Amino acid sequence: MSIPSPVATGTFLYLILGAVLLGLVFASRLTGRVSKDNADIANVVVVIATISTWLFWCCAWMHQWHPLIKPIYEE
Secondary structure, rough: OOOOOOHHHHHHHHHHHHHHHHHHHHHHHHHOOOOHHHHHHHHHHHHHHHHHHHHHHHHHHHHHHOOOOOOOOOO
């Protein structure tokens, strides 16, 4: 059983999003806009937010892929 293509694509996009956001935090640290402590906190926030939003998206996608309750249409 393989991973569905939309899940693999979405996961890849979330990995890119997380990497871009971590790069922005790193660039802000290098330019001196944020202190080292704030950059450390921002790194944790970015990682947790990226994982949380990916998990929410993945659960929503899975629920629509194979719904547990099938509607019964009455005429």
